Amino acid sequence: MHHATTRLSASDLQQMPSRYRAMLVNSLSGFKSANLLATVSLSGCTNLAMISSVFHLGADPALLGMIMRPHTVPRDSLENLLATGDYTLNHVHPGMLSAAHQTAARYAADVSEFDAVGLTAEFGSMLAAPYVRESRLNIGLRLVEQHTLQVNGTVLVIGEVVEVLLPPSVIADDGHVQIERLQSVCVSGLDHYHLTESLGRLPYAKPG
Amino acid sequence: MHHATTRLSASDLQQMPSRYRAMLVNSLSGFKSANLLATVSLSGCTNLAMISSVFHLGADPALLGMIMRPHTVPRDSLENLLATGDYTLNHVHPGMLSAAHQTAARYAADVSEFDAVGLTAEFGSMLAAPYVRESRLNIGLRLVEQHTLQVNGTVLVIGEVVEVLLPPSVIADDGHVQIERLQSVCVSGLDHYHLTESLGRLPYAKPG
Numbered sequence: 222m223h224h225a226t227t228r229l230s231a232s233d234l235q236q237m238p239s240r241y242r243a244m245l246v247n248s249l250s251g252f253k254s255a256n257l258l259a260t261v262s263l264s265g266c267t268n269l270a271m272i273s274s275v276f277h278l279g280a281d282p283a284l285l286g287m288i289m290r291p292h293t294v295p296r297d298s299l300e301n302l303l304a305t306g307d308y309t310l311n312h313v314h315p316g317m318l319s320a321a322h323q324t325a326a327r328y329a330a331d332v333s334e335f336d337a338v339g340l341t342a343e344f345g346s347m348l349a350a351p352y353v354r355e356s357r358l359n360i361g362l363r364l365v366e367q368h369t370l371q372v373n374g375t376v377l378v379i380g381e382v383v384e385v386l387l388p389p390s391v392i393a394d395d396g397h398v399q400i401e402r403l404q405s406v407c408v409s410g411l412d413h414y415h416l417t418e419s420l421g422r423l424p425y426a427k428p429g
Numbered sequence: 430m431h432h433a434t435t436r437l438s439a440s441d442l443q444q445m446p447s448r449y450r451a452m453l454v455n456s457l458s459g460f461k462s463a464n465l466l467a468t469v470s471l472s473g474c475t476n477l478a479m480i481s482s483v484f485h486l487g488a489d490p491a492l493l494g495m496i497m498r499p500h501t502v503p504r505d506s507l508e509n510l511l512a513t514g515d516y517t518l519n520h521v522h523p524g525m526l527s528a529a530h531q532t533a534a535r536y537a538a539d540v541s542e543f544d545a546v547g548l549t550a551e552f553g554s555m556l557a558a559p560y561v562r563e564s565r566l567n568i569g570l571r572l573v574e575q576h577t578l579q580v581n582g583t584v585l586v587i588g589e590v591v592e593v594l595l596p597p598s599v600i601a602d603d604g605h606v607q608i609e610r611l612q613s614v615c616v617s618g619l620d621h622y623h624l625t626e627s628l629g630r631l632p633y634a635k636p637g
Contacts (some may be wrong), residue, residue: 227597230555231590234491237604244604246488249568249593251520251608252615252625253485254459276484277461278496279581280454283442286496288486312459315628326634337636347438360457366580372573372587373487379580382439385457389435396445396452397618400459407460407615407625410605412633415625417460420523420614422621426534428545 248410255408257311257321258287259335259342260301260350267342267351268297269324269334273408275310283382285310285362288375297330299376307348307363308380311356312405318414320355347384357403359386397422456618463614463622465519465529466495467543467550468509468558475550475559476505477532477542481616483518491590493518493570496583505538507584515556515571516588519564522612526622528563555592565611567594605630 234242253273260268274288287310289299302308313321320338328337335342335351342351345361352359362380369376391399406414442450461481468476482496495518497507510516521529528546536545543550543559550559553569560567570588577584599607614622 225596225598226594227600229593229595231491231592234590234593235489239489241604242491243488245600245606246491246590247485248606248608249491249566249590250483250485250493250518251462251464251613252460254461256459274484275458276482276496277455277458278578278583280451281443281447282581283439283450283454283457284580285458288484288494310458318628319631322631323634326636328636358457366578368576368578368585370486370574370576370587372492372589373490375486377576377585379578381580382442382454382457384439385437385442386434387437388433390433392435392453396449397621398453398456400456400617401621401623405459406628409608409625410630413605413607413609413630414628415609416628417615417617417623417625420526420622420624422618423527423530425620426531428534428536 244410252407252409252415255313255321255406255414257313257324257353257356258298259309259311259353260298261305262301263304266331267333267335268301269338269340269353270298271313271321271324278379284365284379285360285382286377286379289378290375299378302350302364302378305349307361308350309348309352310360310362311353312358312400312403314357314404315406315416317355318406345384352386357388358400358405360384452618460615460617460623463521463529463616465521465532465561465564466506467517467519467561468506469513470509471512474539475541475543476509477546477548477561478506479521479529479532486587492573492587493568493590494585494587497586498583507586510558510572510586513557515569516558517556517560518568518570519561520566520608520611520613522565523614523624525563526614553592560594565596566608566613568592
């Protein structure tokens, strides 16, 4: 289809070395959101994990979904949010990116990633889970539904937005939030981070 | 938490005018992927819809998820992919962005969005569904699992990647795909498109 095109079949993907395949397949979906997922255990230990799987699920009620892999680092996060029923998502900007990325390291369960990477837990009045003080857009959520996906055992977690904290200056007159002005980063693949450059907003599409 | 912070509660969100709330809540998750979803009906009518809800679900097997709202325009897409079992996802670059955005218009069911917006359906040998010729990264998928989400009736569609087409020059030595070099766009909110600017790749995180 292209001048020079590589064609990869499912069999080609299966035969790749595991890490190479993970790098390649994680790049396919396109750019991904970067959020810090913050939770707290019933015994009060805070937990922080960078995730790239948060997605919009509905506006009324306001719902976000995310995918958790039970056997990777965010396992503590999953256990915490199932136990307490709530969690926060916090956008990442360049000034906090290296700390945010570092939350992916395999710290012991009794170590708070907040302390380990140097970010600040700030507790609000609505939720047990803390916000990340350094973040410029914070979302508080309450668990409403979960599904374990048969095909690979990952868990879909759905939360309702109960609180949003953001600078008023980035909310446009029509409600659109200028997250590019917050310098929220996005991710490609497993480890590649990006700022964005606006191409503008396009008008509501109508036939003809 | 910030120098000037707007705090929005769930009740504040509920009281917003519907379109304003949709604009705001759709901005919260962060940057989203932009993909053209292509399908074909059993009677041979092709369908094309821009979606921003595609996400990575697993690398082995290679799986992508996406959210379909049964009552909005991609309804034809959902019916087609359930009927034929397959579909394609195609990255969007700036040269095809206005055509891609225009697929969101409410065309009649017997009108192919390919024709209506001026993009080209190209059929491969693996799948009934066509690829978008103008796209620089094409993914062929076969439906493997679906869930209707109780909380709002949206449908989670999970597909296994059966074919990937991309320029070999953008695959790094370790398998990472340089989608920024393809100028793949990302989306914020409902209608804001962005190119990206690399902040670099960060090393695998280890404690200490």
